[in-house]
Amino acid sequence: MATTRNLVKTYLDPAELARLDTLTGQLRLSRSELLRRLIVGTRLPNARDFAASEAILDLLKINADQARLGNLFKLALDEPLSADLLARFDQLIIEIEGTQNALKDLVRQIDHSIRHKTS
DSSP states (O other), rough: OOOOOOOOOOOOOHHEEEEEEEHHHHHOOHHHHHHHHHTTOOOOOOOHHHHHHHHHHHHHHHHHHHHHHHHHHHHTTOOOOOHHHHHHHHHHHHHHHHHHHHHHHHHHHHHHHHHHHHH
């Protein structure tokens, strides 16, 4: 299928090429995409957006680990246990759920701050 896009070639000295490659690495864009965005005036991503996104992903992974841990505790509760051990398990489950809720709140705060900074 034919394309309506045009190939553009340019020459850069070593310092300009190094600067272009540094920018593409920082912005996680290809050379072509970076130049296209600059020409059409599209907003470029910033490092803060990447850091916040990575933080959200890390927190969501922790949340998933917490959920798996809680499920393992619930499975353990199906086994015959002493009343003391059951009480300790119940307390651990409450703490895990509290941690999960705190992580979810933190993700919402980070997401909210990203949306308001980029608007």
